[in-house]
Amino acid sequence: MRYCVIILDGAAGWPLPAYGGRTSLQVAATPNLDRLCREGAVGLAQTVPQGAEPSSSAACTSILGYDPVADYVGRGAIEAASMGIRLAPDEVAMRVNLVSIENGVMASYAAGHIPTADSRELVGEIAAALDDDTFRLYPGIAYRHILVVRGHKELLEGAYVPPHDISDQVVAEYLPCGAGTGILLDYMERARPIIAGSEITSRRAAAVVAPTDVWPFWPGEAPASITPFAERYGVSAAMTSGVDLLNGLAVLFGIERLEIDGVTDGPDTDYAAQALGALEALDTHDVVVVHVESPDEAGHAGDAEGKIAAIEAIDREVVARIAGSAEDLRILAMPDHPTPIEIKTHVGEAVPFVLHGPGVERAIADGFDESGAGGTGLIVDPGHGVMGMLLGR
Numbered sequence: 094m095r096y097c098v099i100i101l102d103g104a105a106g107w108p109l110p111a112y113g114g115r116t117s118l119q120v121a122a123t124p125n126l127d128r129l130c131r132e133g134a135v136g137l138a139q140t141v142p143q144g145a146e147p148s149s150s151a152a153c154t155s156i157l158g159y160d161p162v163a164d165y166v167g168r169g170a171i172e173a174a175s176m177g178i179r180l181a182p183d184e185v186a187m188r189v190n191l192v193s194i195e196n197g198v199m200a201s202y203a204a205g206h207i208p209t210a211d212s213r214e215l216v217g218e219i220a221a222a223l224d225d226d227t228f229r230l231y232p233g234i235a236y237r238h239i240l241v242v243r244g245h246k247e248l249l250e251g252a253y254v255p256p257h258d259i260s261d262q263v264v265a266e267y268l269p270c271g272a273g274t275g276i277l278l279d280y281m282e283r284a285r286p287i288i289a290g291s292e293i294t295s296r297r298a299a300a301v302v303a304p305t306d307v308w309p310f311w312p313g314e315a316p317a318s319i320t321p322f323a324e325r326y327g328v329s330a331a332m333t334s335g336v337d338l339l340n341g342l343a344v345l346f347g348i349e350r351l352e353i354d355g356v357t358d359g360p361d362t363d364y365a366a367q368a369l370g371a372l373e374a375l376d377t378h379d380v381v382v383v384h385v386e387s388p389d390e391a392g393h394a395g396d397a398e399g400k401i402a403a404i405e406a407i408d409r410e411v412v413a414r415i416a417g418s419a420e421d422l423r424i425l426a427m428p429d430h431p432t433p434i435e436i437k438t439h440v441g442e443a444v445p446f447v448l449h450g451p452g453v454e455r456a457i458a459d460g461f462d463e464s465g466a467g468g469t470g471l472i473v474d475p476g477h478g479v480m481g482m483l484l485g486r
Contacts, residue, residue, distance in 0.1 A: 094451065096328070096380040096483055097371065097415050098425045100156060100339075102149060103389025103432030104404050105444045105463055109397055117388070117397060117434070118445070118462040121404040125412040126426060126447065126461035133424075133449030135458040136471025138479050140429055140444060147441035148255075149338055149389070150311075152429035157342060157382070158326060158480025159319075166345060167249065167313020168338065173239050175341030176231055180241065180315040185248045187277075188311040189230070189240045191215065191288075191304040192256050199264050202256035202393065203236040205302025206359070212236060215293045215304065222287050228280060233337055235358060240280075240309055247273035253310035257393045258438045269309060277309050321347030326484055328379035333367050335359075339384045349378065358386040360403060364410035372418050380484075383411060392432030400434065416449070423450030425483045426461070443474070448482060 108114040140155040141147045142162050150168040151161035169186035180186055191212055193201040204212070213232040220230040231239045242248060251271035259267050269277045284307045288294055297303040322330050324347075331349040334340055335358040343350045353370035355363030362385065371381045385407050391399035416424060427446035430439045445466030447458075458465035473479050480486075 094421055094423060095375050095419065096423045096425070097375065098156065098380065098382040098483065099407070099411060099415065099427075100153065100382065100384040101388055101404060101407050101426065101428045102384060102386045103392045103430060103439070104400070104428040105431035105442070106392065106400070107431070107433040107435060109434060111397065116463055117400045117404060119460070119464070121401045121408070123404060123408040123412075123461050125408045125416055127459070129412070129416060129424065129426065129447045129449040130458045130461050130465065132455070132457070133447050134453050134456040134471060135445065135447050135461075135466050135469050136456060136473060137443040137466050138427060138446050138476040139472075139474035140476035141441035142475060143441075145441065147430050147439040149429050149439070152476075153339060153342060153384070155476035156427065156429055156479060157322070157346060157348075158477055159346065160475065160477050164319060166316040166319075168311035169239065170313030170315060171341035171345060172233065172237070172337040173231075173241070173313070173341070174344040175337040176233060176239060178231060178239060178241065181243070182315065183244055183246060185242045185246060185312050185314055187240045187242065187248070187309040189238045190256050190308045191236045191238070192306050192308045193302045194264055194305050197263050197265060199256055199259045199262055201302045202260055202308075204304035205297065207236050207297065207304060209235050211293050211297065212238070215288065215291050218291055218293075219284050219287050219307065223280065223283055227276070234335070237337060242276070245273050245276060246314065248277070248312050249314060251312065253312070255310050255438075256308045260393070260395075260437045281307055281309070316345060319345055323347060326480070326486065328484065330380040330382065331374045331378045332382040332384065333370055333374075334382075334384035334386070335362055336384070336386050348382070359390050360387050360399060362387060364406050365414070368411040368414040372415065375419075375422070383415070385411065388428070389432050392434060393437050395434055395437045397434045421451065423448070423453065423483055425479060427479070443472070446473070446479060452485065
């Protein structure tokens with residue numbers, strides 16, 4: 094038996110008044126996912142434990158079969174692992190976004206979705222000016238980067254708000270606060286004139302939204318020992334994703350990262366290449382995880398049409414290819430969390446899933462959406478049990 098997990102990041106959501114009270118999943122044409130639902134087991138999974146931040150970190154940790162509480166790793170440390178950054182015992186890694194703040198309001202949590210080449214050049218300028226014995230700034234993908242802070246483990250106890258949670262809101266009351274965060278506020282202040290004086294910023298300002306600030310959040314430290322996926326479940330695994338978070342989880346869990354040309358974190362990703370690369374990896378691995386970020390990015394942008402289009406592209410280009418590839422294949426398809434268009438951020442509600450393939454006990458629904466999944470009565474809580482269901486453990 095072989096297994097494939099398809100994660101439609103952020104695809105779940107709330108009813109949309111502009112679409113007759115239907116959710117993005119209900120509006121989207123998903124004939125391939127719908128077929129799986131009519132032939133397999135459909136239900137709801139609580140991927141975010143009660144009281145936990147409804148982040149992709151917690152939710153995707155659950156989907157991969159790990160308990161996001163017992164196996165907790167701060168997201169900064171996860172993304173640092175993806176980038177090959179080794180943290181010393183006295184270091185904290187923080188996710189840092191390049192953002193655009195206009196008149197004190199979070200105008201763009203992603204600096205107008207600055208492309209990676211521009212972003213890395215700008216981050217290099219900041220690092221050249223501000224790196225010292227305390228701070229080291231590492232360039233990541235697009236607007237996402239990592240700041241390593243030495244000698245200030247108290248930052249783990251601070252309070253932080255992700256910038257994508259405060260789109261179009263006044264930022265002053267959401268700045269880092271609590272233990273030790275004064276050094277972060279100072280770093281943010283010192284970075285601002287460097288960004289303002291950059292040629293990258295001038296060029297971006299003339300065409301689109303320009304970066305203005307750095308925004309640190311999601312601290313993490315080097316994790317204690319984590320049982321590798323192969324040891325925990327007795328099968329080998331590989332993953333394809335366009336974001337550092339998932340690639341970092343792969344590193345920490347001992348899952349092989351697939352390098353597939355054209356895989357990105359947005360609507361420009363090569364969906365077909367990602368599916369074909371996953372199928373090729375199934376020749377040498379028992380489990381392959383296909384993580385697609387584009388629905389979540391559209392959700393954060395409040396772009397209902399973009400989210401629907403992303404869901405349809407995953408169904409057409411990824412699910413269709415994988416679902417028809419082999420008779421000895423079990424498929425698990427699901428979002429990690431909802432990203433409702435109305436609020437442009439994550440919530441911790443249960444998400445629909447479909448399990449399809451040999452030996453799956455049926456719990457059918459007419460289509461792949463929140464309502465149909467809730468109607469079968471199949472509930473997986475805690476959500477990290479979905480991997481065991483897929484593998485028959």
